[in-house]
Amino acid sequence: MDTHAIFNIQDDIEFNDCCLQTFHYQITNCEIYRYYVQYIGVDPQHVKHYTQIPFLPIELFKSQRIFASGRVPQVTFSSSGTTGMITSKHEVANIAIYETSFRKAFEAFYGNPADIAILALLPSYLERSGSSLIYMVDDLIKQSRQPASGYFLYNHQDLANTLAKLSAEKTKTVLFGVTYALLDFAEQYKVDFPSLIIMETGGMKGKRKDMIREEVHEILCKAFHVPSIHSEYGMTELLSQGYSTGNGIFKCPNWLKILVRDTNDPLSLLTDAKTGAINVIDLANIYSCSFIATQDLGKIYPDGSFEVLGRFDQSDIRGCNLLVQ
Known part of the structure; x- marks a missing residue:
C-alpha cells in the first residue's frame, strides 16, 4: 500500500481511488473482514465507489483479530473499560x-x-x-x-x-x-x-x-x-482523529471521512444531512480495517463536517452476530 498517496489526498477522486485500493487489499489480507463481506453477500468486484464498501461492525475488535495476514504487530492498543468488561484490541503493524x-x-x-x-x-x-x-x-x-x-x-x-x-x-x-x-x-x-x-x-x-x-x-x-x-x-480502533474547534462540530483530515447509516438498516447509507449511525473510513488503518461501523450517532453537514449526538445500544448492530459468536 502506498502510504504517501494516502496522506497526500487532494480531492474526492483520489480519496475514492485510495479507498478502492485499500478495500481490495483488506478483503484479500484481513480474514475477518473478508468473512464479513462474504457473510452479508457483497461481491467485491461490484464495488466501484467508497459508499458501496461494507463497514465492519466495531464490536468485532473485541472478539476477533482484525489484522492483515503476514504482518507482525509492532504495538497493540486497547480500549478502556471497567473491571470484567471486554475491551477492544487494535494491533498496529506499522507504528510510523x-x-x-x-x-x-x-x-x-x-x-x-x-x-x-x-x-x-x-x-x-x-x-x-x-x-x-x-x-x-x-x-x-x-x-x-x-x-x-x-x-x-x-x-x-x-x-x-x-x-x-x-x-x-x-x-x-x-x-x-x-x-x-x-x-x-x-x-x-x-x-x-x-x-x-x-x-x-x-x-x-x-x-x-x-x-x-x-x-x-x-x-x-x-x-x-x-x-x-x-x-x-478518535478511538482505539482508528489511527486518525477528527477535531472540533468549538460547538461540537468536527472536521477531518483528508484521509479520514465520516458517513452515516440508517440505524434500522445497517447496510444503507444516508445521503442527506440526517441523523444516523456513524461509519468511519480511516485510510491510515491499512493493516487492520479502514471501514468501520461505530456505535455513535451523528449528523453530517454539507461541507463534510459532522456532529456526534450520542451512542446507541449495541443490540441495534445487526449482521455481525455470526462473527461475534
Missing part, C-alpha cells in the same frame, strides 16, 4: 503510519507542536496500558520545545500555576484533558487564559455522572475564561 497520521492532522489544525506548550490532564489513561491517546500525547510532548510541556496527574495546583505562567508569557498552549478531570479541576481553580486551547477527550470514565456536552463546555469556558472548548474524535 499512526505517527504520520496524528502528526499531520494535529499540525494542520493547530500548528507545529514544537511551538506549543502541550499539557495533559489524563489520569485515567496514564493509569492503564495500551492507550493510543497517550502514545500520541507522549509524541507531541517530545516534539514540543516548551519546557512547561508534560503531564499532570492529580497535582492540580501545579497545573494551575503552570497555566498562569504560560498565560502571562502568552505562550500558545494546548491542554489535553479527560472530561471528568477537567471538571474536577474547574471546581477548584479558575484560570484567566482566553487563548488556551482545551482539548476535551474521553468522557466521564465512570467517575462522575454523565452530562450533556453543552453543560460541560459552559462550565469549562467559565473556569478557564475561554470562548470555546475543543474536542478530539
Whole structure:
C-alpha cells in the first residue's frame, strides 16, 4: 500500500481511488473482514465507489483479530473499560503510519507542536496500558520545545500555576484533558487564559455522572475564561482523529471521512444531512480495517463536517452476530 498517496489526498477522486485500493487489499489480507463481506453477500468486484464498501461492525475488535495476514504487530492498543468488561484490541503493524497520521492532522489544525506548550490532564489513561491517546500525547510532548510541556496527574495546583505562567508569557498552549478531570479541576481553580486551547477527550470514565456536552463546555469556558472548548474524535480502533474547534462540530483530515447509516438498516447509507449511525473510513488503518461501523450517532453537514449526538445500544448492530459468536 502506498502510504504517501494516502496522506497526500487532494480531492474526492483520489480519496475514492485510495479507498478502492485499500478495500481490495483488506478483503484479500484481513480474514475477518473478508468473512464479513462474504457473510452479508457483497461481491467485491461490484464495488466501484467508497459508499458501496461494507463497514465492519466495531464490536468485532473485541472478539476477533482484525489484522492483515503476514504482518507482525509492532504495538497493540486497547480500549478502556471497567473491571470484567471486554475491551477492544487494535494491533498496529506499522507504528510510523499512526505517527504520520496524528502528526499531520494535529499540525494542520493547530500548528507545529514544537511551538506549543502541550499539557495533559489524563489520569485515567496514564493509569492503564495500551492507550493510543497517550502514545500520541507522549509524541507531541517530545516534539514540543516548551519546557512547561508534560503531564499532570492529580497535582492540580501545579497545573494551575503552570497555566498562569504560560498565560502571562502568552505562550500558545494546548491542554489535553479527560472530561471528568477537567471538571474536577474547574471546581477548584479558575484560570484567566482566553487563548488556551482545551482539548476535551474521553468522557466521564465512570467517575462522575454523565452530562450533556453543552453543560460541560459552559462550565469549562467559565473556569478557564475561554470562548470555546475543543474536542478530539478518535478511538482505539482508528489511527486518525477528527477535531472540533468549538460547538461540537468536527472536521477531518483528508484521509479520514465520516458517513452515516440508517440505524434500522445497517447496510444503507444516508445521503442527506440526517441523523444516523456513524461509519468511519480511516485510510491510515491499512493493516487492520479502514471501514468501520461505530456505535455513535451523528449528523453530517454539507461541507463534510459532522456532529456526534450520542451512542446507541449495541443490540441495534445487526449482521455481525455470526462473527461475534
